[in-house]
Amino acid sequence: MTKVKVAGFGVSLDGFSAGTEQSLEHPLGVRGEEIFQWFFPTQTFRQMIGKEGGETGPDDQFAQRAMAGFGAFILGRNMFGPIRGEWPDDQWKGWWGDNPPYHAPTFVLTHHPRPSIEMLGGTTFHFVSEGIEVALQRARDAAGGKDIKIGGGVETVRQYIQAGHVDEIHLAVAPVALGQGEPLFSGLDLRALGYRTVEHVPTERATHIVLAK
Template identity: 70%
Template sequence: MSKVRVGGFSISLDGFGAGPEQSLEHPLGKRGPELHQWMFGTRFFHTMIGKEGGSDGVDQAYAQRAMTGFGAFILGRNMFGPVRGPWVDDSWKGWWGANPPYHAPTFVLTHHPRDPIEMEGGTTFIFVTDGIEAALDQARTAAGDLDVKIGGGVETVRQYLRAGLIDELHYALSPVVLGQGEAMFAGIDLPALGFRVTEHQASEHATHVVLAR
């Protein structure tokens, strides 16, 4: 049976999943890239950006797993881009250029309608205006027997957690203290939601923790 999963979500030691003040210049928020150092050096990430080389090992295994087995993705609007309010034009098509890394139907939560965008590599961005459950219903249909990934950002993951709609979480706990940003766990009681730690493994750059219900 297909699952709804969060995979490869980086958080700081003090529980922030993104830095403050996200903008065009700082897509992950200020200091946000520090959370993702565990992934940047992997063979998986090098391949994704068209480079050779990269490391194997623990981080590579979790990075590969974080993007494998999914037939659809769900993103919050902030994860798609810095544009706020109504779509003034169709020029913004995501942070990733012509060939985004999803290669599957990708549903973007928004309050403002927009026509789907077909990108290279099999990614189609579909904009959903009637809430997280409607987006998940569409994503499950698109994914078939494959899993659905809740790709972020922080508030999107939190919404799906509060609604009890996530089956598995993989957090990469980075050895970084941000002090401020988007807090992942504020007001979230994971044990009360039925989650327990099912695996954990450390590398030089992160501690990978998987929780499941």
């Protein structure tokens, strides 16, 4: 049965999952990269960017789980790029170049429709302007029975959790305080929504916590 998951989602000690002022220079917001220091050294991440080597071990195992085996992805528009408002043209095709790391149908939430974009490696970006429910149904139809990942950003993850659609949440809690940014937990009562900790693995760079219903 298809499950909807949040996986490999970084969060700071003070509850922020992205920094402020996202831009081309700061895709994760100012200081946002600090909450992904567990991810960047892994073999999984280095393979994603076409490099060899990288660390193995628990962080890499969680990184693999966060990217592999999904039949479809759902992203907020901020996860696709820094452009706001109407699309000025069709030049921007995501942060990742010609071969994005998803390798599956990927549904981008937006208020501004745009034709789908077929990329290398099996990723096709579909732009959904009818809301989170329509995006989820289209992802289910496309996933072929595999799981669906809600890939972020913060507001997209919060909406799907609040709506009761997320079966499992893997948080990588970084040992840093951002001070300001986009809060993940504001307005979310995870216990009331039925989540319990089912896995808890501390490493040098993060504490991996898996919550499930």
